[in-house]
Amino acid sequence: MMDLRNFGFDSPLFSILEDMLDIPEEQEKTRNNPSRAYVRDAKAMAATPADVIEYPNSYVFIVDMPGINHSEIKVQVENDNILVVSGERKREKEKDEKEGIKYVRMERRVGKFMRKFALPENANMEKISAVCQDGVLRVTVEKLPPPEPKKPKTIEVKVA
Numbered sequence: 001m002m003d004l005r006n007f008g009f010d011s012p013l014f015s016i017l018e019d020m021l022d023i024p025e026e027q028e029k030t031r032n033n034p035s036r037a038y039v040r041d042a043k044a045m046a047a048t049p050a051d052v053i054e055y056p057n058s059y060v061f062i063v064d065m066p067g068i069n070h071s072e073i074k075v076q077v078e079n080d081n082i083l084v085v086s087g088e089r090k091r092e093k094e095k096d097e098k099e100g101i102k103y104v105r106m107e108r109r110v111g112k113f114m115r116k117f118a119l120p121e122n123a124n125m126e127k128i129s130a131v132c133q134d135g136v137l138r139v140t141v142e143k144l145p146p147p148e149p150k151k152p153k154t155i156e157v158k159v160a
Helices: 012-021 036-046 093-098
Strands: 050-054 058-064 074-078 082-089 111-118 123-133 136-143
Touching: 036 111, 050 111, 058 082, 058 111, 074 123, 082 136
Parallel strands: none
Antiparallel strands: 050 058, 058 136, 074 082, 082 111, 123 136
16 A cells, blocks of 8 residues: 655645546535635646746746647736736546546646746736747746936026
């Protein structure tokens, strides 16, 4: 018997067991603990690697999204300044069952991929672009130009 106490919620084994149990959404609302959707999102964020790079004129967010079709990836801005990148890689259960396929080993992640980033004040919300290539998503957020320094106002001195 395998000792499961050594595996945390972020363990690949836990994800596989959770996927195999596949509890319906209606049942998860009846529990008093944090909603399963909340736990799933937290796990997805912890398991989705990302790099953030600041350039002189932009911020670039690089997120690994292996095996997810570009049309399945969502890039959104929530609450005016939270960049949310998400996607989901599904296992084709029905197709596998029909063809009699059985997994002998399953280590590659299936399920939700997600990251949230708080954008700085100088991020230009109107100039955000996203490109996905070879399973890597690159989101570029341009910076707003710095405000012009205010010049002192000169008042003409008149002779009375």
